[in-house]
Every structure is written in structure tokens, then in C-alpha cells.
């Protein structure tokens with residue numbers, strides 16, 4: 645079965661064709677047009693600009709995904725599109741295009757939850773985990789823990805009570821003069837820094853809940869900067885490393901706690917923050933100490949892409965069939 649996946653929930657216009665044979669999926673193409681340069685001018689995503697850019701780019705991106713996969717729209721068996729959560733105007737672009745293609749070719753369309761896409765993205769890897777597993781999905785807009793019981797059953801275990809982890813990276817980046825989005829730049833700066841130099845808070849660490857909070861660490865960095873000014877050179881590296889350590893420590897601690905609470909042996913990472921080198925290393929190291937199998941996707945599968953949407957769409961379609969053409973964007977869709 646060939647599935648075209650379409651992703652327009654935030655600031656990436658992405659499309660991918662995947663082929664699923666005997667339950668194994670692989671991407672034939674994976675095209676991502678990023679809007680980050682445009683939004684960087686404003687220090688964050690401007691929703692109206694995002695919608696307009698998706699509108700301008702979506703058809704060329706779909707064409708490129710079909711070309712790269714050496715296929716045509718007539719050979720697509722299912723159109724899968726992110727229908728939530730995300731920016732409503734941005735989502736609507738993908739949903740309308742997905743529905744229009746499906747209607748024109750008399751093929752099914754299915755609306756996909758963006759976070760389910762991140763939680764399942766690992767199945768596009770060479771050696772994917774078996775179900776069930778705990779998934780940590782940490783991105784710019786969301787941070788949550790899920791119990792992924794099967795390809796069609798995902799249950800929320802906890803989520804952030806305030807900022808998403810990626811949002812904390814982006815806001816701290818802005819404070820120290822980095823362009824949006826700042827996660828990858830902080831990751832790079834932190835490499836030569838001392839993570840123990842400054843003690844930033846780990847919120848809700850002692851509580852048994854599986855929720856997160858990142859507004860405290862962000863405010864702690866702000867207070868530090870107000871007191872000491874913006875550091876340079878090695879000081880800046882230490883600040884980035886210490887902030888990153890606080891976020892990663894919280895993410896890993898809660899993920900391990902989720903594994904113990906559910907009795908699950910497998911842990912999977914997903915979302916843009918899963919591209920963070922310290923998070924990848926710390927989760928692997930502490931997971932192994934606890935006897936867990938930790939699965940870390942390739943960088944390209946962590947950040948927003950159409951392949952994970954195609955894959956999640958395939959599984960949802962196998963489970964419940966397609967959606968009607970009344971499918972709509974659901975900006976606040978919660979699992």
C-alpha cells in the first residue's frame with residue numbers, strides 16, 4: 645500500500661510517500677520545506693504568515709514528494725493528513741489539500757494526530773521496537789508521555805503543565821540572543837560547557853505525577869541573566885549546558901518513572917527535542933542502567949515530517965477505515 649502523508653500543523657510544509665509491505669513501512673520520499681527563516685525575523689511562529697506560506701508551498705512540496713518517490717498521484721492508495729493539534733489556519737491548508745486529492749482520485753483520506761505521528765515515527769527505522777512501549781514526545785508545542793499499547797491505541801500518561809520543552813529551549817535562546825528556533829544552537833553551544841556549573845531547577849521532580857513543567861527553569865535562566873548579564877565564550881557554554889541538563893534530566897526522570905509505573909520495558913523518543921544530543925545520550929545511559937530498551941529515531945524522524953504522518957495514517961486506516969470529506973482541522977486535539 646502506498647500512502648501520501650501531508651504535514652502542515654506548524655512551520656514545516658512536509659510531504660512523503662511511504663510504501664507498506666507486510667506491515668513494514670519505508671519512506672520512498674521525504675520532502676520538508678521549513679519556514680523557520682521567515683519566522684526567525686519575528687522570534688517565533690507568526691500563525692498568519694505560516695498559513696500563507698503553507699498555501700504557497702503545499703502543492704510544489706506534494707509534487708516533489710511524488711517525483712522523489714518516482715510515482716504519481718494515481719498510484720496513491722491513501723491520503724493521510726495532520727488534522728490536529730496545531731495552528732488552525734496552518735492545519736486547514738493540509739486538510740483541504742488532502743481531502744481534495746482524495747476526492748479527485750476517489751481514494752480514502754484520513755486525519756492524523758500530529759503527536760501520534762511523533763510517537764510512531766520510530767517504526768520508519770531499520771529496527772523498530774515491538775509494542776507496547778512508553779513514548780516521550782517533546783517538541784516546540786507539546787511535551788507528553790504516552791503508553792503506546794499498539795499501532796492504534798495510545799494513552800496519555802502525563803504532559804507539560806506550562807511550556808513545552810522545545811518552547812523552553814526557544815525562549816532561553818531568545819534571551820541569549822539566538823535565532824528562533826534555538827534548540828539545535830543551544831545543543832551545539834552546550835557541547836563544550838559544564839552542565840554542573842549552574843544549578844537550575846528540576847520541577848515536579850519529587851512528585852509521583854508524570855507531568856512536566858519548564859516555566860521555572862526558563863525563569864531561573866532569566867533571573868541569572870538579569871543578575872550576571874549575558875555571558876560570552878566558555879561562560880555561555882556553561883549556561884547552555886546547565887540549562888540543557890535541567891531540561892533533559894526532567895525529561896529522562898519522568899520517562900523512566902512512566903516505564904516503572906506501566907511496567908513497560910521499552911522507551912521511545914520522538915519530537916524535535918528528541919534531536920537533542922544530551923537527551924539522546926542521557927536517556928540511553930539511564931535507560932540501560934534500569935534494564936530498559938531505549939529507541940532513539942534518526943534526527944530526520946524527530947523533527948516534523950510527512951513520513952510519520954503517512955505511517956500513523958496507515959495504522960489508523962487499517963484500524964478504523966478512512967474519514968469522511970467532512971474531516972476538519974482540530975487545533976486542540978488531545979490524545
Ligand code: KG4
Pocket residue numbers: 654782783784785786809810811813814825826827828829831915916917918919920921946947948
Ligand atoms: O517536532 P518539531 O519539529 O515541531 C513541533 O511540532 O513543534 O519540534 C521543534 C522544536 C523546536 O522547539 C526546536 O528548538 C526543538 O524542537 N529542537 C531541539 C533540537 N532540535 C530541534 N531542541 C533541543 N535540541 C535540539 N538539538
Ligand code: ZN
Pocket residue numbers: 758762783784915916947948
Ligand atoms: Zn512536531
